[in-house]
Amino acid sequence: MKLTRLATALAAGVLAVGVVAAAQAANPVTIVTVVKVTGINWFNRMDEGVKEFAKDNPGVTAYQTGPGQADAAQQLKIIEDLVAKKVDALAVVPYDPPTLEPVLKKAMDRGIKVVTHEADNEKNTMVDIEAFDNTAYGANLNEHLASCMHDEGKWAVLVGSLGSRSQVQWADGGINNAKAKYSKMDLVEPKLETNNDGERAYEVAKEVLRKHPDLKGFQGSSSLDVIGIGRAVEEAGLQGKICVYGTGLPGEAGKFLESGAVNGISFWDPKLAGIAMNKIALMLVHGQTVHDGDNLGIPGYTKVTVSKGPGKGIIVRGQGWVDVDKSNYKNYSF
Incomplete structure (x- = not known):
């Protein structure tokens, strides 16, 4: 039964x-x-x-x-x-x-x-x-950048698009973190657009370096920002003299991490x-x-x-x- x-x-x-x-x-x-x-x-x-x-x-x-x-x-x-x-x-x-x-x-x-x-x-x-919390993420990137810059010097921020909500939040998170904690960090170029394009990021970064030869740091937002920045830094022979942090992917940014043109990246999968x-x-x-x-x-x-x-x-x-x-x-x- x-x-x-x-x-x-x-x-x-x-x-x-x-x-x-x-x-x-x-x-x-x-x-x-x-x-x-x-x-x-x-x-x-x-x-x-x-x-x-x-x-x-x-x-x-x-x-x-x-x-x-x-x-x-x-x-x-x-x-x-x-x-x-x-x-x-x-x-x-x-x-x-x-x-x-x-x-x-x-x-x-x-x-x-x-x-x-x-x-x-x-x-x-x-x-x-x-x-994650976007403001906290941007502040975290900025903490790494500030440490690399020894808390002082000129720096610039890139974003893929001013219409991309999260990228603007990351940028603002970094900018506001520096304002609150690092009075000797001088933001000379806030939120320059790169159109989520590595070639455009390269051109923007080159122009920033031309305009500010004593620049000490970049914070990128689009995953392609650090690629363009890294390329411009390498081309100018400024590895180790300029600090670069931003969102990126290991497979893309690896060669720039190896050369020292990019110091660190953050991402989510x-x-x-x-x-x-x-x-x-x-x-x-x-x-x-x-x-x-x-x-x-x-x-x-x-x-x-x-x-x-x-x-x-x-x-x-x-x-x-x-x-x-x-x-x-x-x-x-x-």
Whole structure:
């Protein structure tokens, strides 16, 4: 009798799994990640996370897209097309958050779930996920820079775009940290735009060095800022004379860390951010949300903090940043 009951229970379990699988097949979920720009290593790495999420979640179609160059209008057009197709969820890394407000509102009005990243000023989002507190991250970069500069001298700040909310917060976090703690640090060039382009960052850095031959430090924001700065510093033979810290990826910045043209970089793993955005998007599709203290099961997002956003949504923050220099950057394979 017990064996019969066990067999019946097992059969019921198999049937239930089959019903769930059939339901997922009949009602597949489509989540599209829209990044600032395609083809750069930062978002190539994020795409790895999106693909891994899709592989690990049968019944979910997840893929990444974005404009071929960093351009708010092009990103807007891509999202408009996805809204017209009525995908189930959008995971967006806005190039310029205010530009996307109308289209993201339209998406939510049509029942599309919206998650954003690097955009804690976005009003029309359900969840904005940040890898960490952006102001603290910028202040941390500045602490490293100040130590290298011996707390004094001229310095400059680069950002990929003044419309990129997180990059401006990192820059301001560094600037305000220096104002509060290092009176002998002289900010001569605040928040110069580089268009999230390494070649442009190189040209901007060269001009800063020409204009301020006694410059002592750079703080970069875009992952490509340190690449352009490092190139300009090497070209001028100023390794060891100018301090350079900023957001970057080990695979890109490694050669400049080795040469001394860049002193240190900080980052979070875009792959993990891609997974986190898609996981939250799927939760929203299933009628769930994120709560303070939740463990998303993703490194750097194991005990998130949740606060109210500027609109009706929430801001979720992890603890995901990493600092590296010449001594340990090889420990990271991307």
